[in-house]
Amino acid sequence: MNTMTTTTPETATTVLDASGVTMRFGGLTAVRNVDLTVKAGEIVGLIGPNGAGKTTFFNCLTGLYVPTEGKVRYKGTVLPPKPHLVTQAGIARTFQNIRLFANMTVLENVLVGRHTRTKEGLWSALLRGPGFKKAEAASHERAMELLEFIGLQDKADHLARNLPYGDQRKLEIARALASDPGLLLLDEPTAGMNPQETRVTEELIFAIRDMGIAVLVIEHDMRFIFNLCDRVACLVQGEKLVEGTPGEVQADERVVAAYLGTPFEGDPGADEVAEVEAAEAQSATRTTRTEGETQ
Amino acid sequence: MTTKTHQTTPVLAIPATVARAATAAGAALTLGSTFLAWTWTAKFPGDLTVTGYPGGLQVLTLVGAALTLLFTLSGYGIKGLRWLTPGGTNSPVRLAALGLLGTMGFTVGAISVELGGVVNLEPGAWIGLVGAIIAFVASLGLPHDQDITDTATPSPLEKFLNSLRAPAPGRPKELPSWAEILIIVAAFGIGLFVVTYGIDTAYPELFVGYLLITGFAVTALFKAGLMARLSAITTKYRSIAVAAAFVAAAVFPFTQSTDQYTLIAVNILIFATVALGLNIVVGLAGLLDLGYVAFLGVGAYTAALVSGTSASAFGVQFPFWASVLLGAAVSLIFGVVIGAPTLRLRGDYLAIVTLGFGEIFRIAVGNLDGVSGPRVTNGPNGVPNIPDLNFFGYDFGESHTILGFELGAYANYYMLMLLAMILVVLVFSRAGSSRIGRAWVAIREDETAATAMGINGFRVKLIAFALGATLAGIAGTVQAHVQSTVVPEMYVFAGPVPPNSAFLLAAVILGGMGTISGPLIGAALLYMIPAKLQFLSDYQLLGFGLALILLMRFRPEGLIANRRAKLEYHETGQLDVPDETLAGTTSGTTKAGA
Ligand SMILES: Nc1ncnc2c1ncn2[C@@H]1O[C@H](COP(=O)(O)OP(=O)(O)OP(=O)(O)O)[C@@H](O)[C@H]1O
Ligand SMILES: [Mg+2]
Numbered sequence: 105m106n107t108m109t110t111t112t113p114e115t116a117t118t119v120l121d122a123s124g125v126t127m128r129f130g131g132l133t134a135v136r137n138v139d140l141t142v143k144a145g146e147i148v149g150l151i152g153p154n155g156a157g158k159t160t161f162f163n164c165l166t167g168l169y170v171p172t173e174g175k176v177r178y179k180g181t182v183l184p185p186k187p188h189l190v191t192q193a194g195i196a197r198t199f200q201n202i203r204l205f206a207n208m209t210v211l212e213n214v215l216v217g218r219h220t221r222t223k224e225g226l227w228s229a230l231l232r233g234p235g236f237k238k239a240e241a242a243s244h245e246r247a248m249e250l251l252e253f254i255g256l257q258d259k260a261d262h263l264a265r266n267l268p269y270g271d272q273r274k275l276e277i278a279r280a281l282a283s284d285p286g287l288l289l290l291d292e293p294t295a296g297m298n299p300q301e302t303r304v305t306e307e308l309i310f311a312i313r314d315m316g317i318a319v320l321v322i323e324h325d326m327r328f329i330f331n332l333c334d335r336v337a338c339l340v341q342g343e344k345l346v347e348g349t350p351g352e353v354q355a356d357e358r359v360v361a362a363y364l365g366t367p368f369e370g371d372p373g374a375d376e377v378a379e380v381e382a383a384e385a386q387s388a389t390r391t392t393r394t395e396g397e398t399q
Numbered sequence: 400m401t402t403k404t405h406q407t408t409p410v411l412a413i414p415a416t417v418a419r420a421a422t423a424a425g426a427a428l429t430l431g432s433t434f435l436a437w438t439w440t441a442k443f444p445g446d447l448t449v450t451g452y453p454g455g456l457q458v459l460t461l462v463g464a465a466l467t468l469l470f471t472l473s474g475y476g477i478k479g480l481r482w483l484t485p486g487g488t489n490s491p492v493r494l495a496a497l498g499l500l501g502t503m504g505f506t507v508g509a510i511s512v513e514l515g516g517v518v519n520l521e522p523g524a525w526i527g528l529v530g531a532i533i534a535f536v537a538s539l540g541l542p543h544d545q546d547i548t549d550t551a552t553p554s555p556l557e558k559f560l561n562s563l564r565a566p567a568p569g570r571p572k573e574l575p576s577w578a579e580i581l582i583i584v585a586a587f588g589i590g591l592f593v594v595t596y597g598i599d600t601a602y603p604e605l606f607v608g609y610l611l612i613t614g615f616a617v618t619a620l621f622k623a624g625l626m627a628r629l630s631a632i633t634t635k636y637r638s639i640a641v642a643a644a645f646v647a648a649a650v651f652p653f654t655q656s657t658d659q660y661t662l663i664a665v666n667i668l669i670f671a672t673v674a675l676g677l678n679i680v681v682g683l684a685g686l687l688d689l690g691y692v693a694f695l696g697v698g699a700y701t702a703a704l705v706s707g708t709s710a711s712a713f714g715v716q717f718p719f720w721a722s723v724l725l726g727a728a729v730s731l732i733f734g735v736v737i738g739a740p741t742l743r744l745r746g747d748y749l750a751i752v753t754l755g756f757g758e759i760f761r762i763a764v765g766n767l768d769g770v771s772g773p774r775v776t777n778g779p780n781g782v783p784n785i786p787d788l789n790f791f792g793y794d795f796g797e798s799h800t801i802l803g804f805e806l807g808a809y810a811n812y813y814m815l816m817l818l819a820m821i822l823v824v825l826v827f828s829r830a831g832s833s834r835i836g837r838a839w840v841a842i843r844e845d846e847t848a849a850t851a852m853g854i855n856g857f858r859v860k861l862i863a864f865a866l867g868a869t870l871a872g873i874a875g876t877v878q879a880h881v882q883s884t885v886v887p888e889m890y891v892f893a894g895p896v897p898p899n900s901a902f903l904l905a906a907v908i909l910g911g912m913g914t915i916s917g918p919l920i921g922a923a924l925l926y927m928i929p930a931k932l933q934f935l936s937d938y939q940l941l942g943f944g945l946a947l948i949l950l951m952r953f954r955p956e957g958l959i960a961n962r963r964a965k966l967e968y969h970e971t972g973q974l975d976v977p978d979e980t981l982a983g984t985t986s987g988t989t990k991a992g993a
Contacts, residue, residue: 166851191853203848205841216841220853222834226862229833230826283853
């Protein structure tokens with residue numbers, strides 16, 4: 105996996121350009137002066153210990169929070185801090201704690217995702233002209249396509265709440281894709297999944313990238329992240345500590361220290377930490393396991 | 400299914416064959432007794448003294464006994480009757496027998512209490528009562544339709560409740576389409592007859608008996624799986640079913656010889672239409688509106704003031720179509736004015752503001768009397784003498800003869816109100832199954848996720864709120880002409896006479912949120928019960944509260960579960976993964992941290 109480096113040429117267009125994003129909650133600075141860019145065709149990973157501010161950063165990007173400072177540009181235009189306008193512009197997201205419309209069917213969930221790409225208002229719904237029927241049919245067709253893409257086409261009529269956990273996560277992705285985004289933000293897409301399901305999700309994200317959608321993904325599963333991403337950024341206590349290729353980030357001792365804690369100078373345990381660090385650099389498997397222990 | 404099942408023994412340990420025979424015998428006994436005299440004097444309403452001709456409560460008992468008998472015979476597997484019980488076999492028997500016992504027992508009790516003692520009962524009544532008791536007790540010995548799954552040692556109450564549960568019916572036999580359409584027509588014909596009978600009940604005893612027997616009979620039909628069959632057919636021929644429903648509703652005034660009950664029906668229609676409008680706001684978009692009746696008032700006052708009545712401060716007379724448009728427009732404006740500032744906020748602000756608006760409206764029109772404020776609405780006296788409508792010389796205030804039927808004045812308003820209701824039903828179903836309707840439901844389910852999916856929450860909620868207000872306003876314009884007087888006290892938050900805000904909300908919740916038929920049934924019940932049982936007047940609100948508590952405990956989704964709730968409760972081969980965190984209330988579970 106170390107052979108996997110940034111394949112994107114320097115000239116690729118920048119999809120997302122967040123500069124100097126800061127989010128303060130009263131005295132707590134959850135995100136501090138973070139710069140991050142995502143280029144077309146890239147999969148970028150965002151890692152960091154619990155409470156590092158990853159989700160808060162996502163919320164700043166998508167307009168759920170208004171950043172205290174900083175600007176977020178999508179394809180060159182500054183985004184207004186309103187979630188629906190951000191989605192309209194072309195950024196779609198999923199949530200860390202699944203937020204499906206539990207009492208709507210699987211198909212309806214995806215149809216809701218089509219909202220920004222359709223225009224039919226109340227009048228056209230009441231009058232039911234030919235335009236309305238056409239648009240409705242087109243939405244259904246697109247939604248079914250997406251369900252086939254994630255493999256839930258047979259469960260289109262089920263209630264979202266009755267889906268197994270892994271399917272719920274996939275459905276959230278399909279719902280986000282329904283808005284035809286240029287950038288997809290995934291907040292821990294494999295949390296709670298078993299290894300097989302994680303593999304499937306990995307394939308799914310590659311397929312999404314191949315559809316021409318840039319992906320920014322938060323994940324705690326290091327093996328998954330380093331496998332998947334062209335570039336990885338590590339947030340620690342709201343600040344971006346490192347950014348680089350998976351290889352660079354994996355090798356960075358500050359990242360390891362952030363996950364394990366920094367030893368004191370001359371601390372008797374320093375040797376052990378150094379040992380662990382060496383091991384980390386070699387084996388992503390080990391990294392994942394250690395990371396698991398810190399949780 | 401992984402849960403353990405235990406062979407559940409019947410509530411009473413009687414051999415099943417004996418139990419079935421005894422049930423049939425008991426029901427037959429009661430059926431026969433309805434042809435005998437139950438009391439000696441015609442002082443008890445309905446005249447139960449005639450031998451050979453059932454009257455009043457005897458007819459209802461007869462229906463209950465016949466139904467019990469039919470279900471029991473179907474349990475024998477008699478050819479030609481099997482179709483009666485595609486779902487549960489024995490639970491409908493128990494329910495029908497319970498309804499029979501309830502009606503019979505109530506009749507015996509009412510005769511004894513009203514005439515002063517059991518001596519007033521003729522032997523016929525005793526025979527009927529004994530038959531009903533035998534039928535019910537014996538029905539408890541019939542096997543359960545479903546085994547208890549959650550406990551190995553159920554208490555008697557658990558056992559009894561379980562004995563009323565039934566499995567969903569299997570795949571139906573294919574019928575030719577003319578037969579299915581015939582079934583739809585027959586079903587709506589029966590429906591019309593049942594509703595008409597209820598509205599036409601002339602004395603409270605009969606209405607109580609009617610509620611008892613229809614309540615149990617309808618539940619029995621559900622348990623037997625007949626309702627599921629019917630709803631499958633009506634979904635298949637949707638447009639025919641809708642047309643049949645409205646034809647059945649339109650036939651109602653032709654069944655009436657006097658205007659007395661047509662007025663009740665008109666009022667039910669007004670109440671139901673407004674409740675259905677509220678269902679858009681509450682049931683679809685999840686916005687709690689506690690002052691909805693004020694929008695009805697806005698429409699009614701607007702129509703009253705431009706109706707040409709001498710009591711109006713304006714002294715203008717608009718044609719009806721213009722006053723409907725004006726009433727709708729004014730309600731719309733009020734809806735936007737109330738909604739725009741509050742719908743930006745989340746949570747319960749809307750409930751508080753609408754509650755306030757409802758009261759402000761009532762007090763304001765009470766004060767615009769020329770003393771406390773400018774003279775616009777005549778204050779507490781209201782606007783009287785609103786003239787009857789007149790369409791191209793067709794006077795709504797007079798009776799007309801149509802197709803040889805003499806139709807009273809209220810029949811005209813009934814038809815007009817039915818049109819208004821069709822409009823609201825159309826708006827509800829069309830808006831509900833569209834992009835905007837899905838956005839409403841999404842907002843109700845999870846506002847944060849909905850906005851993250853690109854839905855402009857404020858805009859979409861404002862549309863729902865304003866649409867609801869407009870529909871209520873339209874209903875109000877008709878109401879003003881029906882009542883011919885509008886006074887502020889018609890538009891209170893809670894009161895004994897529907898529609899008021901609390902009863903509207905109750906009709907929606909009782910009937911079933913997010914459905915069309917739910918609020919209609921809820922409104923009909925909530926209007927008829929106070930109107931028919933006036934002797935209850937003091938206890939009415941108490942009973943109302945008790946009924947709501949019981950309903951929330953035993954059937955939180957309302958009398959009619961909507962399509963989504965149905966998916967939740969019916970086994971449709973779905974993976975059954977009950978999610979504790981999602982179960983229960985569906986709205987307002989917004990967690991921090993998005
Ligand atoms: N709305 C809020 N108000 C106050 N503090 C908040 C708010 N949202 C997040 N925080 C705080 O900001 C910090 C960062 O939280 P965030 O959820 O972004 O972490 P995270 O990196 O996503 O962690 P995890 O890996 O556990 O998901 C935490 O200390 C959290 O308590
Ligand atoms: Mg997080």
